[in-house]
Amino acid sequence: MNSAASDTELFRMMSLREDHKAFQEIFNRYWDQLFQIALHKTKSPDLAQDLTQEVFISLWKYRHSIKIKAELSAYLITMVKYGFFKLAAQKEQQFEALNATDNTEPSHNLNGFSIMEFNELYDKIDTITDTLPPRCREIFLMKRNHEMSVEEIAKSFNISPSTVRNHLAKATGTFKEKLTEDIALASLLWILFN
Known part of the structure; x- marks a missing residue:
């Protein structure tokens, strides 16, 4: 894989040609930066690793439906922050379920990382930014x-x-x-x- 390829080229190769090497290059370029951002947010190396992995899993899984309008790095950073938001919301839901007085079982159907929801949010942010x-x-x-x-x-x-x-x-x-x-x-x- 040509490490001089631009992020745009790599993402295009990854999404259109199912190029695993292009994905690996994106992973190598951004893992450390995204992990540090996740660590700053979560204050936990384990949670930061899980969150960063989730970003890359989602990037690969939804590569065909992701629309990146600006920089790939900005999109990935926003994915980490969004993932943290979803994680915090899930933890709050779990806490509330544990403290419920009706003795109901906590829901394991927590709303996870939704790329459609994220893309909608990302579009709103871009529109307002403009x-x-x-x-x-x-x-x-x-x-x-x-x-x-x-x-x-x-x-x-x-x-x-x-x-x-x-x-x-x-x-x-x-x-x-x-x-x-x-x-x-x-x-x-x-x-x-x-």
């Missing part, structure tokens, strides 16, 4: 897609960290405004941006 002013959008994408710190973004634009924080606050405000009617998405917003 409405942001240009500089605000650039800063937001650097934070979301590349996991850059406020200081790193400030340095790359040669602006103050407070200006970066203002742009991120504006982006977050825009998302909150657009997602107010959807409580689940509003909850997910916090996880995606932190």
Whole structure:
């Protein structure tokens, strides 16, 4: 496999030609980064490993229905954050079921990683992102897609960290405004941006 191939080429080869080597190259490129993000979210190496594996399993399993509009890395990072959100929701459901007073058995039919649901969310995020002013959008994408710190973004634009924080606050405000009617998405917003 040509390790100089772009992410777009690799994803196309993986999805159209069932190319396992292309998938392996994507896995090799992004495993460490995604695992670190998952570890930051879960604070557990075991959960982080499970979450990262689930992302790659879903990537392969749903390769024909995944539509990546921007960067593959951004899509994968968002998948990790979405997976964490779903994991947290499942744990909450399990906790509630254990504490139920009617002695019902906890449901093992918990809502797992749904690529259709994720793609819908990803499309909404992209649509809202496109409405942001240009500089605000650039800063937001650097934070979301590349996991850059406020200081790193400030340095790359040669602006103050407070200006970066203002742009991120504006982006977050825009998302909150657009997602107010959807409580689940509003909850997910916090996880995606932190």
